[in-house]
Each structure stands twice: as structure tokens, then as C-alpha cells.
Amino acid sequence: MKIQSLKLVCFSPTGTTKAIIQGIARGINHNTVELIDITKPAARKHPLQTSENELLVVAVPVYMGRVPGLLIEWLHEIKARNTPAVCIVVYGNRVYDDALLELKDILTKRGCIPMACAAYIGEHSFSSSETPIAEARPDASDLNHAELFGRKIMEKLLSVSSVDHISNLNIPGNYPYRGDSKLWSVDFIAISNECTQCGICAQGCPVGAIDSENSHLIDPEKCITCCACIKNCPQNARTMKTGPVKDAAMRLNKLYKERKEPIFFFSDIESG
Structure with missing residues (x-):
């Protein structure tokens, strides 16, 4: 199956999620690439439309174990038509909880056919020189992994004749989703x-x-x-x-020092 274009969607306030999706794009190596950065409020005023001739890659950071609440409305306005899709979440070395499952479910409901999903690690938002948490990630190893993942995505696409050969993708997670998409309201x-x-x-x-x-x-x-x-x-x-945010940073620094590695999932794809 050949695709006419690659659409990359990311929300990346500190640049980590954007770095990952760009690494994946290098691996996919398509001639026609459109980056849709929805970090700024103005960008989230324009709905997205895709077709089955495009590959859609959506990458978001994990907030409180979930897809960021402020993105839900925009994501639910995506209009896709049997669009092969890749779901990416980036988390700060703690856990990604049900965010990846949630993102996959949202895109499926909007008309996408998720063929691959992945969870990557980026430097935590609360990380600082005083309380480093996944400091300087994604690093070279993460970006190499992302590029390899991109190449595998392209290999899978080229192995099928149409999206009809992409079967359901099973992602670990729970219903109802764990975590809370409601964020703190705090002067910090x-x-x-x-x-x-x-x-x-x-x-x-x-x-x-x-x-x-x-x-x-x-x-x-x-x-x-x-x-x-x-x-x-x-x-x-x-x-x-x-205060509470700094306290959380100290806990994360203490409890999640052990390096976690990226993980990816592919749907079962029938040759055709």
C-alpha cells in the first residue's frame, strides 16, 4: 500500500514530543510531509481532515496518565476516512497509564485505522537541575529507536494492498481509564x-x-x-x-530514577 502523504500532528510545549515524531518521520522517509503542530492555541482552531491515501501520526505528551484534556475537543473533531494511523505518547519516565489506549480509541472513533502505537520517554515537565527526571531525553538512543520504528511502519504499510488488511490493534490498558485528565490549578x-x-x-x-x-x-x-x-x-x-508542584518533582526524582525504554506495538497485518 502506497501513501500519498504523511501528516504529523504533535502537541509539544517543551519540544520532547516534537523531537520523537520528527525521528519517526525520518524513518518513514516520505517525500511529502506536513507537520501540524497544535501546541499554540491558534493552531487548535483548525480541524483536521485526512483520507485513506495518507498516513497520520499523532503524538501527545502524557498528563496525569491521560491524553491532555485540552486536546480532547480538537482530537474529537478529526475527520478521517479509513486513514492508517500511528499513535504516540511521550511520558516523563513514570508510567503512561492508559494514555496510549485512550489516544488509539479516540482516533479509531474518528475514522482512523491504527496500525501501530508507541510510548516514548521525554524529560519530565517538572525536571530541573535540582530535581532531574529523565533529563535530556529523548536522547540519541531514543531518537534512533524512533527512526527504526518509522522504518518498521513503512515496511508494514508496503506489505499490504489496503487498510482492509490491517487488523485490530491491542493496547494494554483499562476501562474506565486510569488517571485524571483534570490538571492542577496552582500558583507555582x-x-x-x-x-x-x-x-x-x-x-x-x-x-x-x-x-x-x-x-x-x-x-x-x-x-x-x-x-x-x-x-x-x-x-x-x-x-x-x-509547594505541591515542587513536592511532586522531588518525589518523581526520587522514585523514578531507573531508566525506562520506549515500547511499540503493531497490529497483525495480513499480506495482501
Whole structure:
């Protein structure tokens, strides 16, 4: 089965998920590639349509063991027509819980035919020099794995004549899904005098929680604790306050030091 184009969809506030999906795309190695980065609010205003002649790869980070709640509406508006699809989740070395199963279920309901799924590890949003959690991941080994996964995807596609030969893909998980897609609403960011009001944090915020005129003003009701503003600040002027988020970072640093490796799943594909 040949595909006319490759569509990559990612939500990646700190760049880890985007790095993984780009690694997979290198392995697939298709001439026609469209990257749809839905990190910024404006990008999530445009619904996605796909056909059976395209391959759709969707990658999202794991939040509280689930697909991020703010993406659910956009994902449920996808209009696909027997589109072969690949589901990717990226988690911070703890567990991915039922996020991969949830993403697969969503895409199936929208008209996709999931043929492969994978869970990768990225540096945790709460990771810092004080409390490193999966620091600097995805690393070279992860990206090599992603590229290999991409090559395997293409081999599988070329081995079938149509999506009719792609059987159901079984992903481990539970119903109802574990975890809670509802995020914390908490004031956890400290801003030092090093802040120059450059606006980079406001521009990069995936939910528009930071005032573009005064970056000291943060709406905790909108904030998704992705920590992109902390990681992207060129002056290192933003840090975590003492409180529940920092406490969580300390627990994760202590409990999840052992390196976890990526895992992938393929559907049973009949030759045809």
C-alpha cells in the first residue's frame, strides 16, 4: 500500500514530543510531509481532515496518565476516512497509564485505522537541575529507536494492498481509564528580578496563560503546569515555588530514577 502523504500532528510545549515524531518521520522517509503542530492555541482552531491515501501520526505528551484534556475537543473533531494511523505518547519516565489506549480509541472513533502505537520517554515537565527526571531525553538512543520504528511502519504499510488488511490493534490498558485528565490549578512559578519582559514565555505558552504585556501575570486556571515558560526563559528567571508542584518533582526524582525504554506495538497485518 502506497501513501500519498504523511501528516504529523504533535502537541509539544517543551519540544520532547516534537523531537520523537520528527525521528519517526525520518524513518518513514516520505517525500511529502506536513507537520501540524497544535501546541499554540491558534493552531487548535483548525480541524483536521485526512483520507485513506495518507498516513497520520499523532503524538501527545502524557498528563496525569491521560491524553491532555485540552486536546480532547480538537482530537474529537478529526475527520478521517479509513486513514492508517500511528499513535504516540511521550511520558516523563513514570508510567503512561492508559494514555496510549485512550489516544488509539479516540482516533479509531474518528475514522482512523491504527496500525501501530508507541510510548516514548521525554524529560519530565517538572525536571530541573535540582530535581532531574529523565533529563535530556529523548536522547540519541531514543531518537534512533524512533527512526527504526518509522522504518518498521513503512515496511508494514508496503506489505499490504489496503487498510482492509490491517487488523485490530491491542493496547494494554483499562476501562474506565486510569488517571485524571483534570490538571492542577496552582500558583507555582516564581519570577526573579532577572526577568526582562522579553515575552518569550507568553509567546510559547500553549494555553495563553501568561499576560503578553506583563509576564509576571499568570492565570492559574489556564495553566497546565507544562513548565515550558520555565524551560524556555533565556534569563532563567522563572523557577518553581515551594509547594505541591515542587513536592511532586522531588518525589518523581526520587522514585523514578531507573531508566525506562520506549515500547511499540503493531497490529497483525495480513499480506495482501
